[in-house]
Amino acid sequence: QKEVEQDPGPLSVPEGAIVSLNCTYSNSAFQYFMWYRQYSRKGPELLMYTYSSGNKEDGRFTAQVDKSSKYISLFIRDSQPSDSATYLCAMTPINFGNEKLTFGTGTRLTIIP
Amino acid sequence: NAGVTQTPKFQVLKTGQSMTLQCAQDMNHEYMSWYRQDPGMGLRLIHYSVGAGITDQGEVPNGYNVSRSTTEDFPLRLLSAAPSQTSVYFCASKSPYEQYFGPGTRLTVT
Numbered sequence: 051q052k053e054v055e056q057d058p059g060p061l062s063v064p065e066g067a068i069v070s071l072n073c074t075y076s077n078s079a080f081q082y083f084m085w086y087r088q089y090s091r092k093g094p095e096l097l098m099y100t101y102s103s104g105n106k107e108d109g110r111f112t113a114q115v116d117k118s119s120k121y122i123s124l125f126i127r128d129s130q131p132s133d134s135a136t137y138l139c140a141m142t143p144i145n146f147g148n149e150k151l152t153f154g155t156g157t158r159l160t161i162i163p
Numbered sequence: 164n165a166g167v168t169q170t171p172k173f174q175v176l177k178t179g180q181s182m183t184l185q186c187a188q189d190m191n192h193e194y195m196s197w198y199r200q201d202p203g204m205g206l207r208l209i210h211y212s213v214g215a216g217i218t219d220q221g222e223v224p225n226g227y228n229v230s231r232s233t234t235e236d237f238p239l240r241l242l243s244a245a246p247s248q249t250s251v252y253f254c255a256s257k258s259p260y261e262q263y264f265g266p267g268t269r270l271t272v273t
Contacts, residue, residue: 093167093267150208150211
């Protein structure tokens, strides 16, 4: 069993819809959680990070962490065609940095105009 | 400020050939790493370095060598290429809260 599980999709939604992307994990030592966005044929770029249970909001994006259930989510409100990308969750036991990140496999998202 | 740069962008090798993937960063980051990305496998850590002269193995180090003689450069060497090393390779460097990834090198081994 992988330490981090992520539905690979693909996921297609109409423009303006709310998107929910999820990861589950098995290692209770993970403390720091990140979401990366990767456009086709590009490197991943950090979208959001959080280290506590609860919600963190940044514009149209909300990251949610439930450590008791070992479950993290990324919500995208008012989705735009420019949000079409692969979204990777990542996590690490270290509480201040990003060394030795463990990544999910990524979910490919397409926003249909 | 170029961030993380990688060369080449594409490469085709024959089985048994060797090559070096170049990576450079201009952000003065101490921590750098190499990942490979394969369909259904996500990003997997190959090697990493916490500073010049210091390297360590990641999750999938076999068949790869690294060295770190300067803060800026972190090359990845394939000693004897195998078809299983066909992948997209990403170099990254780290600030306290974020890893910055390069654009990737697409490698095909035939």
